[in-house]
Amino acid sequence: QEPVTACLITKTDTNPFFVKMKEGATARAKELGVNLKSYAGKIDGDSESQVAAIETCIADGAKGLMITASDTKGIVPSIQKARDAGMLVIALDTPLEPADAADATFATDNRLAGKLIGQWAAATLGDKAKDAKIAFLDLTPSQPSVDVLRDQGFMEGFGIDVKDGNRIGDEDDARIVGHDITNGNEEGGRQAMENLLQKDPGINVVHTINEPAAAGAYEALKAFGIQDNVLIVSIDGGCPGVRNVADGAIGATSQQYPLQMAALGVEAIKTFAENGEKPKPTAGKDFVDTGVTLVTDKPAPGVESIDSKAGLGKCWG
Amino acid sequence: MSQILHETGVKPLLSARGLVKRYGRVTALDHADFDLYPGEILAVIGDNGAGKSSLIKAISGATIPDEGEIRLGDQVVNFKSPMEARDAGIETVYQNLALSPALSIADNMFLGREIRKPGVLGQWFRMLDRSAMERQARAKLTELGLMTIQNIGQAVETLSGGQRQGVAVARAAAFGSRVVIMDEPTAALGVKESRRVLELIQDVKKRGLPIVLISHNMPHVFEVADRIHIHRLGRRLCVVDPKQISMSDAVALMTGATQPPTDALAA
Amino acid sequence: MSQILHETGVKPLLSARGLVKRYGRVTALDHADFDLYPGEILAVIGDNGAGKSSLIKAISGATIPDEGEIRLGDQVVNFKSPMEARDAGIETVYQNLALSPALSIADNMFLGREIRKPGVLGQWFRMLDRSAMERQARAKLTELGLMTIQNIGQAVETLSGGQRQGVAVARAAAFGSRVVIMDEPTAALGVKESRRVLELIQDVKKRGLPIVLISHNMPHVFEVADRIHIHRLGRRLCVVDPKQISMSDAVALMTGATQPPTDALAA
Amino acid sequence: MSETSAGLHRPQEFESVLSGSETSVANFEPERRTALQHAQQFLHSSPAAVPLIVLVASLVIFGAIIGGRFFSAFSMTLILQQVAIVGIVGAAQTLVILTAGIDLSVGAIMVLSSVVMGQFTFRYGLPPALSVLCGFAVGALCGYINGVLVSVMKLPPFIVTLGTWQIFLATNFLYSANETIRSQEIGAQAPLLQFFGETFKIGNAVFTYGVIAMVLLVALLWYVLNHTAWGRHLHAIGDDPEAAKLSGVRVRPMLVTVYVLSGLICALAGWCLIGRIGSVSPTAGQFANIESITAVVIGGISLFGGRGSILGMLFGALIVGVFSLGLRLIGTDPQWTYLLIGALIILAVAIDQWIRKVAA
Amino acid sequence: MSETSAGLHRPQEFESVLSGSETSVANFEPERRTALQHAQQFLHSSPAAVPLIVLVASLVIFGAIIGGRFFSAFSMTLILQQVAIVGIVGAAQTLVILTAGIDLSVGAIMVLSSVVMGQFTFRYGLPPALSVLCGFAVGALCGYINGVLVSVMKLPPFIVTLGTWQIFLATNFLYSANETIRSQEIGAQAPLLQFFGETFKIGNAVFTYGVIAMVLLVALLWYVLNHTAWGRHLHAIGDDPEAAKLSGVRVRPMLVTVYVLSGLICALAGWCLIGRIGSVSPTAGQFANIESITAVVIGGISLFGGRGSILGMLFGALIVGVFSLGLRLIGTDPQWTYLLIGALIILAVAIDQWIRKVAA
Numbered sequence A: 001q002e003p004v005t006a007c008l009i010t011k012t013d014t015n016p017f018f019v020k021m022k023e024g025a026t027a028r029a030k031e032l033g034v035n036l037k038s039y040a041g042k043i044d045g046d047s048e049s050q051v052a053a054i055e056t057c058i059a060d061g062a063k064g065l066m067i068t069a070s071d072t073k074g075i076v077p078s079i080q081k082a083r084d085a086g087m088l089v090i091a092l093d094t095p096l097e098p099a100d101a102a103d104a105t106f107a108t109d110n111r112l113a114g115k116l117i118g119q120w121a122a123a124t125l126g127d128k129a130k131d132a133k134i135a136f137l138d139l140t141p142s143q144p145s146v147d148v149l150r151d152q153g154f155m156e157g158f159g160i161d162v163k164d165g166n167r168i169g170d171e172d173d174a175r176i177v178g179h180d181i182t183n184g185n186e187e188g189g190r191q192a193m194e195n196l197l198q199k200d201p202g203i204n205v206v207h208t209i210n211e212p213a214a215a216g217a218y219e220a221l222k223a224f225g226i227q228d229n230v231l232i233v234s235i236d237g238g239c240p241g242v243r244n245v246a247d248g249a250i251g252a253t254s255q256q257y258p259l260q261m262a263a264l265g266v267e268a269i270k271t272f273a274e275n276g277e278k279p280k281p282t283a284g285k286d287f288v289d290t291g292v293t294l295v296t297d298k299p300a301p302g303v304e305s306i307d308s309k310a311g312l313g314k315c316w317g
Numbered sequence B, C: 001m002s003q004i005l006h007e008t009g010v011k012p013l014l015s016a017r018g019l020v021k022r023y024g025r026v027t028a029l030d031h032a033d034f035d036l037y038p039g040e041i042l043a044v045i046g047d048n049g050a051g052k053s054s055l056i057k058a059i060s061g062a063t064i065p066d067e068g069e070i071r072l073g074d075q076v077v078n079f080k081s082p083m084e085a086r087d088a089g090i091e092t093v094y095q096n097l098a099l100s101p102a103l104s105i106a107d108n109m110f111l112g113r114e115i116r117k118p119g120v121l122g123q124w125f126r127m128l129d130r131s132a133m134e135r136q137a138r139a140k141l142t143e144l145g146l147m148t149i150q151n152i153g154q155a156v157e158t159l160s161g162g163q164r165q166g167v168a169v170a171r172a173a174a175f176g177s178r179v180v181i182m183d184e185p186t187a188a189l190g191v192k193e194s195r196r197v198l199e200l201i202q203d204v205k206k207r208g209l210p211i212v213l214i215s216h217n218m219p220h221v222f223e224v225a226d227r228i229h230i231h232r233l234g235r236r237l238c239v240v241d242p243k244q245i246s247m248s249d250a251v252a253l254m255t256g257a258t259q260p261p262t263d264a265l266a267a
Numbered sequence D, E: 001m002s003e004t005s006a007g008l009h010r011p012q013e014f015e016s017v018l019s020g021s022e023t024s025v026a027n028f029e030p031e032r033r034t035a036l037q038h039a040q041q042f043l044h045s046s047p048a049a050v051p052l053i054v055l056v057a058s059l060v061i062f063g064a065i066i067g068g069r070f071f072s073a074f075s076m077t078l079i080l081q082q083v084a085i086v087g088i089v090g091a092a093q094t095l096v097i098l099t100a101g102i103d104l105s106v107g108a109i110m111v112l113s114s115v116v117m118g119q120f121t122f123r124y125g126l127p128p129a130l131s132v133l134c135g136f137a138v139g140a141l142c143g144y145i146n147g148v149l150v151s152v153m154k155l156p157p158f159i160v161t162l163g164t165w166q167i168f169l170a171t172n173f174l175y176s177a178n179e180t181i182r183s184q185e186i187g188a189q190a191p192l193l194q195f196f197g198e199t200f201k202i203g204n205a206v207f208t209y210g211v212i213a214m215v216l217l218v219a220l221l222w223y224v225l226n227h228t229a230w231g232r233h234l235h236a237i238g239d240d241p242e243a244a245k246l247s248g249v250r251v252r253p254m255l256v257t258v259y260v261l262s263g264l265i266c267a268l269a270g271w272c273l274i275g276r277i278g279s280v281s282p283t284a285g286q287f288a289n290i291e292s293i294t295a296v297v298i299g300g301i302s303l304f305g306g307r308g309s310i311l312g313m314l315f316g317a318l319i320v321g322v323f324s325l326g327l328r329l330i331g332t333d334p335q336w337t338y339l340l341i342g343a344l345i346i347l348a349v350a351i352d353q354w355i356r357k358v359a360a
């Protein structure tokens, strides 16, 4: 009997998050004897490559595919083709729009992840939260859904009126110094931080879209000599990020579990190939929540968290 | 309008008055005049940089003069492009040839006046009639007895300098219906090749077309020219008759060693 | 080695034997020979495409011949680049001039042989001595009496064709220590400018340097040449003495109308 | 050498001997031609032959390695589908490159046109057919801007399109407010926009109308470039614009036309893009410029203009498609694909250079 | 015109009159020069003047709009810091473009070198200084590959570097396995790698060594390009490679040297990059090629080679930096920055063209 073929399609193959996702999937696939093929876009937002990858999987006769979609709306027709070809489609990390376009979604609750760091920041500042000065380092100008969910989740957690919860930038809270884009990397993080500090050097809270952006922001703060006066919060929980928490560069980060996501995905496809059973969503949610945990060495009252040592044990990358 | 050195009564076919052309700080044409009479060979001579090429470029539509008036027959013309001058019957061989290296000889000869297939193919699909063009190109080249080219479809870049010059001259001679202008057609050519071009010029004249010939080669000029236009410092200095003036005198005028007699002076 | 048309005993300064150069399907040089004797002006004539430029390119290191041997004095030389030929004292004015349009006259004259500042600046920081180069360039141009250029620092692209040719010729004449080669230096020049170049050639000869002159202008060739190398179909057909042969005979040989007498034939 | 008027109108004496000279022009033929030289000669005279050979060879090699999964009607037509957009944009790029230009803004024009088609329908409620026309108008306008800057202002095409690329792309993001229009909505309200994504089957082979559009477009342009005066003029401009102008080609209007046409073709690509990805997404097509240039280069078209065949571009695009699908099916890291395509680009010009040098 | 041997060695008769001819070369001077023409003349003779004027003007305008927040020593030096990497890569790009080439692979070489510096230290445990040397060696090797393909194989630089860009970038990802090395680890174990990120203050002005490196590099190259034989030769090659070769410039080795030098400068940029972002990240520097070409173009350096000043490139980079920071401080959408920079690119060449045309 031919081994089950499964596909993993990530946004890029250069971001450590997806690299680790691929590693987790590969390791589990090897254990289970699944033949795993992985594909990726060239850059974040490169939907055409993902479409081509889906088509390749169909041509390849794969039994199932896992995808972190670059264009969550745009990819749907291609996903439908894969499902029509009898494949199990699992959205990893990023839900599709509509979410039921995939057979299942294995994801972090990004809004919750944002909310956790928001709550932590508010609790850590205590009374000073009333007149905090907050910088938002976002992903790209196109406001992809992760960006929106994390950003708006943070605001909810911190106690900012989000207005339209599906849009960044319509808030009018005086504590927001501004938003800038980072492309999710160190370079962008540093430049965005510098620009916002130029706008208001009194910034004391920085929300970053991911840990590379946080690392870049930290470099900028260090160059300004104010790194100790500013709280940086982030989301990801990759090993470099958790170590940055341990070193105090990042105050707190919401850890997600890409390896587990991918591993669960591979298992689900294997099960589906054997007996046609589809995975069921987590109770109370419309997706399989792979969990999110706040990692910080300065726990704040009322926010559940683990310390960086524990975080390091579960980190990826 | 003075009709220099020509029987009164005959009107110039092509004439220009007061042409001015400036390139940045350089004034290439400084109120230049020009007259070409029917059926004659008019030589234009002058020092390097005197403005000869600029003059014929202005006349043939390759540049638009800043000032001045050009008449073809009785009409004032304003050529905006070489195409328009060509449509009016003025064909020019430019100093730098103006052939497209990668195109074939036939394509080059018919560039801008392609023949289309008859019928629907040509009218609706605008399909070129390659074989007709090649046939005609071969016929024209053979008729002018200019060269022995095996393959009329070969790219111009594979031809020797002399052969290329031949194609350019043949194109002008074949299609010029009112005037043929040649800017230093023999400058890079050997003795034999130059001779062929001179013979060709005389053939064209026999067909009744007037020719403008720019050249630095005095013996050639004095051999073929009916009148000589001497250009100096961006304007026409005078027009002389090669039968009544020696080469030495022409060269002296051209280089500024002597001044022209007043009766030969342009208007 | 036959020493054509030259007193026995005197050895050629620059000679070549059996040079072959192929460009794809074209054989530009087909076992060509060449001899230049001390102190002479050797003219090279031939039809377009006969291979004259290819010959002097091979001799001056601009192309590397496929076969054949070149000797300078008693030594076999293998120039890999024009630089090496120049270092050996061979200066060449190429048919297409070889000047850099955006560089100044002085920069062009000293290209590849720049003068550096004396002392630490020059040795350690390799700084150019601009003023020395400009001074020397001006001196050389004036000494050769070739032109009236106001500003030695102006870019070559702002010069007229005649002036550019002047700079190229002056550069070769000024720096050539053993041989000066000129490929059609007067092709695009007017009567006056051509005359200046011919005078310059004779000046250089007076300084004892031998000169190779390629030209299609028979009167010029017969005026200045001591010997005439006739090139045909990629090889040396014969060498003739302009004092003992008429222009007609030379042209007849060059174009293949007659065959050379056996005693003038190359080895 | 006494000079008398009697001497006029007669050739100089030394020229009289010319009548006896050989009449043939010096003509060197090589001693003997080797098989290699014959091959070079052939390849030189048919510019699309090399990419075609490479295409066939890569099909055979991948077929041998991967087997039936690759060498099936389904896979072959899949490659065509995946290549359709690049092929169409590549056709626009070919026109521009044949005039010795380059168009870095093709991708931006494509996506801007597709966004206009979508937003005009959904934001302003125009009938889809009208929106499509508006999309084409925008493509033509963008091309017109490029064309005027290149031909009238005489600015270098590389710089012009480097600038307009950023301008058109930014306009696209600002205008669309980064909003994607969902496939379901389009399917329900304006299926015309997805027209080029519709498929039909012949046996196992699956074609989309986008593929048909690409093939027809390339065939049409091949005809126009090779069999009409316009095509000849375009080649002449790329070869030597000054010579073209002097020998009677209207260079300026031709150049404007070429860029406008390129813009229109990009708009067509934008329409096909909606069909291909289903939705209207302002972030699509980021690499269309590099991919189209890659196809053109691998297809053996000279970046210096005037030389090459549009068929070569099509083969070039297909070669990239074959490599991408083949390597993905083998399961190599995508980075190896990029690496190989990079090597392929260099190899393609190296071969081209070699053919040209030896067969000159 | 009878021909006798007595007639030899004498000029033709008509030439004898030349002794009386005017000795001056035809010389046309314009009637009178307007102030505009004077300005054009000045701008023509100093190629870096236009970008300098634009730079000063944009500083003044943004200063007027934004006020002290923008117009402070601190902000000014911040722009310098943000521009340092582009300025260094732009210096490499300038060298290549002056030879009428283009280098699309600069960003890939930069990031590959930085990855080598980091990985050699942390993966193999080499001393940081040695790793840095290895990084430079890799940069030089990449440049050498480009140089050989361009000068020895005679392939067009655009295509060569289009290919090697993809090759070097893929190599970078494959080799690094996409692993980022953290700033804290580098700071603890190999601070040398972050050397160019260290800052020092003069009053309110904050400088990094990276900024110093950029300024010194540009100054050095300016000297070399304008005051040494090597620099003159480089200009001559860009102007007309055939002419340069025939007048005694060793074109091939020069070209190889230029590309190797470009690779080395990119490696330096890679080192500075580590300093700037703290960590070693294989995904950095993706847009360095476009950004450096933009700086060069806005700086008034001709893409056709031979013309322009490296100082212009520096001003060009700074103009982009001023616009980026200024627009962010005003609070416009980042897309407006791209749009304006696109317009700036076109404007820059248009002005350049105008100056050249009228002052020719």
Ligand SMILES: Nc1ncnc2c1ncn2[C@@H]1O[C@H](COP(=O)(O)OP(=O)(O)OP(=O)(O)O)[C@@H](O)[C@H]1O
Binding pocket: B023, B026, B027, B028, B046, B047, B048, B049, B050, B051, B052, B053, B054, B055, B095, C159, C160, C161, C162, C188, C190, E360
């Ligand atoms: N396109 C141009 N741009 C700038 N200057 C030009 C241009 N064309 C001609 N000139 C200048 O105009 C003047 C006249 O040039 P033109 O070519 O008409 O002279 P010419 O008499 O044909 O000389 P030649 O005998 O050398 O061909 C020269 O000083 C030349 O430098």
Ligand SMILES: Nc1ncnc2c1ncn2[C@@H]1O[C@H](COP(=O)(O)OP(=O)(O)OP(=O)(O)O)[C@@H](O)[C@H]1O
Binding pocket: B159, B160, B161, B162, B188, B190, C023, C026, C027, C028, C046, C047, C048, C049, C050, C051, C052, C053, C054, C055, C095, D360
């Ligand atoms: N770089 C080259 N590539 C291909 N063919 C060449 C090259 N250089 C010369 N040839 C060919 O070699 C032959 C000899 O050319 P060459 O330039 O030496 O002739 P020439 O005697 O100098 O002619 P002219 O009097 O026209 O200058 C010609 O057929 C020419 O086309």
Ligand SMILES: [Mg+2]
Binding pocket: B052, B053, B054, B095, B183
């Ligand atoms: Mg002229």
Ligand SMILES: [Mg+2]
Binding pocket: C052, C053, C054, C095, C183
């Ligand atoms: Mg020659």
